[in-house]
Amino acid sequence: MSNDIFVITEHMDGKFSDVSFEMVGKAKELAAALGGQAVAVVLGGGVDVNGFASDSTIQVDDPALAQFNPEACGKVIEALAREKSPRLVLFGWTATGMDLAAWLSARLGQPCVAYVKGVSLDGGGLTVSSQVYGGKMVAEVAPQGDMAILAVLAGSFPVEAGQGSTAASQIASPVPLDGLKVKFVEAIKPAAGDVDITAQAKLVSIGRGIGGKENVELAEELAQALGGTVSASRPVVDAGWLPRTRQVGKSGLKVKPKLYLMLGISGAPEHLEGMKSAELIIAINTDKKAPIFNVAHYGATADLFEVAEAMLELL
Amino acid sequence: MNIIVAIKHIPSIADDLPVNGSNLDFDSVDFVLNEFDEQSIEQAVLVKEASGGTVTVVGVDLIGELDNVLHLALAKGADKAVKITADDPGADSHQQAGWLAEAIRDMSPDIVFTGVQASNDLDGQIGPMLAARLDLPYIGGVSSVDVVDGAATVNKEFAGGVGAKYAVSLPVVVGVQAASKPPRYAPISKVRQIAQTAAIGKVAPSGDGAGAGLAFKKMAPPVAAGHAKMFTGSPKEVAAQIVELLKGRGLA
Numbered sequence: 313m314s315n316d317i318f319v320i321t322e323h324m325d326g327k328f329s330d331v332s333f334e335m336v337g338k339a340k341e342l343a344a345a346l347g348g349q350a351v352a353v354v355l356g357g358g359v360d361v362n363g364f365a366s367d368s369t370i371q372v373d374d375p376a377l378a379q380f381n382p383e384a385c386g387k388v389i390e391a392l393a394r395e396k397s398p399r400l401v402l403f404g405w406t407a408t409g410m411d412l413a414a415w416l417s418a419r420l421g422q423p424c425v426a427y428v429k430g431v432s433l434d435g436g437g438l439t440v441s442s443q444v445y446g447g448k449m450v451a452e453v454a455p456q457g458d459m460a461i462l463a464v465l466a467g468s469f470p471v472e473a474g475q476g477s478t479a480a481s482q483i484a485s486p487v488p489l490d491g492l493k494v495k496f497v498e499a500i501k502p503a504a505g506d507v508d509i510t511a512q513a514k515l516v517s518i519g520r521g522i523g524g525k526e527n528v529e530l531a532e533e534l535a536q537a538l539g540g541t542v543s544a545s546r547p548v549v550d551a552g553w554l555p556r557t558r559q560v561g562k563s564g565l566k567v568k569p570k571l572y573l574m575l576g577i578s579g580a581p582e583h584l585e586g587m588k589s590a591e592l593i594i595a596i597n598t599d600k601k602a603p604i605f606n607v608a609h610y611g612a613t614a615d616l617f618e619v620a621e622a623m624l625e626l627l
Numbered sequence: 628m629n630i631i632v633a634i635k636h637i638p639s640i641a642d643d644l645p646v647n648g649s650n651l652d653f654d655s656v657d658f659v660l661n662e663f664d665e666q667s668i669e670q671a672v673l674v675k676e677a678s679g680g681t682v683t684v685v686g687v688d689l690i691g692e693l694d695n696v697l698h699l700a701l702a703k704g705a706d707k708a709v710k711i712t713a714d715d716p717g718a719d720s721h722q723q724a725g726w727l728a729e730a731i732r733d734m735s736p737d738i739v740f741t742g743v744q745a746s747n748d749l750d751g752q753i754g755p756m757l758a759a760r761l762d763l764p765y766i767g768g769v770s771s772v773d774v775v776d777g778a779a780t781v782n783k784e785f786a787g788g789v790g791a792k793y794a795v796s797l798p799v800v801v802g803v804q805a806a807s808k809p810p811r812y813a814p815i816s817k818v819r820q821i822a823q824t825a826a827i828g829k830v831a832p833s834g835d836g837a838g839a840g841l842a843f844k845k846m847a848p849p850v851a852a853g854h855a856k857m858f859t860g861s862p863k864e865v866a867a868q869i870v871e872l873l874k875g876r877g878l879a
Contacts, residue, residue, distance in 0.1 A: 414751025502788025552809030611855030622866030
């Protein structure tokens with residue numbers, strides 16, 4: 313076992329995600345305390361790999377890694393983890409990291425913590441905090457054993473601490489990547505034609521609390537009266553009440569409007585990832601313990617329909 | 628085609644979450660179907676309707692109330708339902724994935740659907756762990772699935788409408804983000820009717836029962852860096868204060 317910390321970085325269209333840098337920065341701090349190295353692991357090519365502040369960067373390039381492939385990435389990471397026995401393997405709790413972290417945990421028989429917001433060391437012991445139950449609770453746990461796999465929520469650590477100029481070394485895949493059962497076919501681009509919510513100054517954003525498709529009209533009237541447009545959290549889109557182009561959050565779009573007026577959104581970590589930089593956040597929710605009230609600038613525990621109708625009369 | 632849906636019964640986050648020691652007080656919370664499992668059940672039924680086969684929904688019965696969820700799944704088009712009688716409300720994802728893997732292996736699946744995540748996946752999701760235990764490929768974040776001639780074509784979402792299409796040879800475990808159509812509605816009368824007639828299979832938990840390997844130190848609501856300034860009063864008074872704030876900032 314080593315005290316090294318592996319960061320599984322992620323990139324798309326020639327650019328690393330912010331969470332990759334965030335994790336490298338945190339890994340450096342933890343590795344220094346443990347007497348190990350922070351190792352950035354890059355899978356695939358087509359990206360500048362020399363921009364991390366890691367102690368070392370390993371790039372594994374192979375045609376099978378040209379686009380994200382969960383099966384190919386899993387095989388490579390499992391082989392590296394078995395060979396190098398790092399103390400920690402960090403993934404982003406992202407569309408790609410979510411395919412791999414728990415899988416690796418089950419393959420290696422080592423513990424995994426998801427929804428990670430914080431990692432600390434005290435007396436050599438590891439404490440990991442995880443934002444579970446839709447952001448309503450924070451669990452603090454100590455992973456048992458020699459290795460732990462953590463899946464980190466984007467926005468948990470500063471980006472800058474992970475930025476640097478460590479020169480990467482290239483290695484061949486430690487496992488053969490032929491005969492894969494999963495094959496990349498083609499990229500899917502966003503559907504065009506709807507309003508671009510990232511370009512809107514004012515968003516009236518609706519969540520599960522809106523109750524049904526028939527109530528979306530009220531939010532639309534309010535948005536129109538304010539000179540903005542309607543966006544939504546994921547459950548609204550999954551229910552088919554608004555198109556995918558209106559979704560704010562981790563699996564949707566990141567927005568930074570002047571006004572983000574939230575009707576019936578509880579504020580799960582995945583949603584906060586997409587809107588917490590908005591200039592003015594106002595949240596209306598019936599649950600006074602909804603986590604959104606820890607993030608919003610202004611709020612009210614009230615019936616969203618009554619408030620929206622009363623606002624319409626005043627505008 | 629043998630289509631399996633592995634579901635999770637999880638604490639409802641609509642209500643308060645009482646704590647006992649360093650974890651939730653599982654005896655005092657309501658359990659509901661993981662919302663992403665509603666999507667995975669729908670996707671499984673859509674695949675059956677398009678390509679044929681049977682849909683079997685299987686879950687770990689943590690508190691003896693899984694029947695309600697299984698009846699709903701049957702009302703929405705699943706053909707069979709099986710519960711693993713664990714009776715352990717605090718069972719973590721690793722334990723549940725272990726029991727589910729043993730049960731599902733015996734079912735010889737062609738495709739296994741799970742919800743992409745659950746709000747109590749502290750130790751990771753059951754989908755990738757099932758795949759690892761069954762030695763099958765896993766792909767999550769999926770928003771459509773088509774099965775033709777022993778192979779699945781799936782769309783995986785990254786973010787903001789960007790995604791990728793993958794071809795996967797069966798069997799495979801799929802983590803569903805959203806079904807290709809919104810989940811269908813099952814009338815309560817139909818659910819009630821099924822509850823009276825449906826036979827739900829029972830399986831005892833088997834396998835190594837290995838848990839997550841996490842020692843709990845604390846479970847508490849987040850310590851907020853700040854809190855919203857709260858408007859109080861009647862809805863009309865709240866609305867008036869919001870409008871005044873917006874006008875003051877040139878936003879209305």
